[in-house]
Amino acid sequence: MQIIPSILVTSEEEFTSQINSVQNVLNQVQLDIADGKFVPSTTWAEPEVVQKICKIAVELHLMVEEPLKELQRWVNCSPVNRVLIHLESKNVDQAIIFAKKNNWQVGLVLNPETNIENLEKYLEKIDTVMFMGIVPGKQGQKLIPEVLHKALELNATYPTLFTEWDGGVNEDTLPDIYESSIQAVCPGSAIFKNNFSPEENLKKFTEIIHKLTIT
Template identity: 55%
Template structure:
């Protein structure tokens, strides 16, 4: 199981603090981008700063109404390896797939807690990853919605080779049941960046739990 912490920040300074702390500890981080429309909050994200500030691989989690418009801003950012677009944010995923493929990134689809997995079936051959939201998207520190774990188990049984992630309410307390779902990666936010311990220590604590239970 991979640990891909999510960075959800409101300022450049906050980003620099978190990404610097993640260097030499992690291989990849997730950068959350929220527009205040698809979700109620907004986040900071500047491609030029990101490109200069880190060598870490990055996956973009787009919580925005117009994902293609946002992706154009990131087309020259070499650190981007995967983009995660909410199924609920576009009217027809099929219409935007050619553009997504043209960028050369891995394509991932995000499902909100109440979105069924069968909506993905028409796109299975075109996507590399699915991220399941364990909470209503937009804010860190919420309670895990347990039904999401059932969705993950079902999806993994149907499509075992597609990379799966869970974002939201990922912490040391919920980690055992999350591991049991069979998900491939966790995307903790506040559990990594939101306490007095170092990022390295928080990652180590979560990795210890993973090692014991897998």
């Protein structure tokens, strides 16, 4: 199981601090982009700064009403290797086509209430599915356990599909997420917002995953 820390920030300074705290020990992070419409919150996300600062790969989690419009801002940002588009947003088909033309991996994101059947017509066009274990837009929420059943069902039906989990990821929930056959977790507050350093938190996560792997 891969760890892809989720960076949800409101300023360039906060982004710089968080990315610098992990990019020497990881090869991938997730940047949350919120427009204040699709979700109530807004976040900082500037392609020029990401291009300048990031030495590792970045996947964009687009919590926006119009993902196609947002993706157009990122075409010259070379750290971006994957884009994650909410199934509930507008112009999903056009956004997927645009992403593929830019040689990005493409993932679809499911909010907790969205049925996995809604994915079926897209599965041949995408590389990844990410499950939201919380209502998107705010870190530090409790995991919604019903989503675990959806993840287990999808992974059993499509075992070669790369799946991620975002929301409610911590040391206590990690075993249940692992059991649902998720391949990558995207912890946010559990990495960046507690009394331990991000590097210490990543080490704890890695140790837990290792124990789960060998049991």
